[in-house]
Amino acid sequence: MLLAIDAGNTQTAIGLFTSPRMGDGVTPAYHWRIATNSSHTADEWALMVSQLLGLSGLSFADVDGIAVSSTVPRALAALREMVGAWLSVPCVMVEPGVRTGMPILYDNPREVGADRIANAVAAYQLYRGPTMVVDFGTATTVDVVSERGEYLGGAIAPGIEISLDALFARAAALPRVELVEPRNVIGKSTVESMQSGALYGYAAQADGLCRRVREQVGPSTVVATGGLAEVMIPFLSVGPHHEPWLTLYGLALIYDRNIESGRET
Secondary structure, eight states: OEEEEEEOSSEEEEEEESOTTOOSOSSOSEEEEEEOOTTOOHHHHHHHHHHHHHHTTOOGGGOOEEEEEESOHHHHHHHHHHHHHHOOSOEEEOSTTOOOSSOBOSSSGGGSOHHHHHHHHHHHHHHOSSEEEEEESSEEEEEEEOTTSOEEEEEEEEOHHHHHHHHHHHOTTOOOOOOOOOSOSSOSSHHHHHHHHHHHHHHHHHHHHHHHHHHHHOSOEEEEESTTHHHHGGGOSSOOEEOTTHHHHHHHHHHHHHHHTTOOO
16 A cells, blocks of 8 residues: 655645555545644654554555655654654655656746645646646645646745734734634624635635636646635635645655656655
8 A cells, every 4th residue: 555645834644545556546545634743753753644544454564655745844854764764665755856757847846845746746647737726725825737747836825824823913803713604705793804804815816816827828727625625615716626635646646656667765
């Protein structure tokens, strides 16, 4: 089985594909989403992952390949150490120099986060280009793939929860609010007004970015992913496909391409 781990700034997605040769499709056979703690040691990561596997009656002995990505340097280092200490299996760490099968047309390709590359690879594999991925996570990102399967670049904005946290921290009269739909776009209370601004405002931002991208690249498929995608999709007008485990699928594809070419890290 192939173990795929994407450790983001806020959440870590973990999935287990039953075949490292990628016969499962986009959704892992087993999947979990947990809070990221960048201070966790390699042994603590090993404990958490082994416990999650144990919930499904599995163990490290069932893992015969692993793909890892992270935008958190300390987490990436700890995961690298975990693999070396606890798993004697082929491993692909998605970082500069790893074969992705996708040309990166960024001024400096090393600047592109591994999760954004994995998302782009997965979205193009699923829908072919032109394709856009809107990832609602710690940041809200839009990544664009051309018709020929090239990563063109994208946009990065503060995430929804970051913005709400900033309002709470910087505005004395504004409370923390639950991210749910208010009764009306025109809020009748401070809480409803904040909910309206967050949900409808960020939906309008995503719609606007996608519209502007389409003006440049033409008709494009939009794919939504990330921890808050399910919350936001009902308010989007761009008609996105929802792929909650898109990043893990991309990691599995990249793993497959590197193992086929005899390259691993």
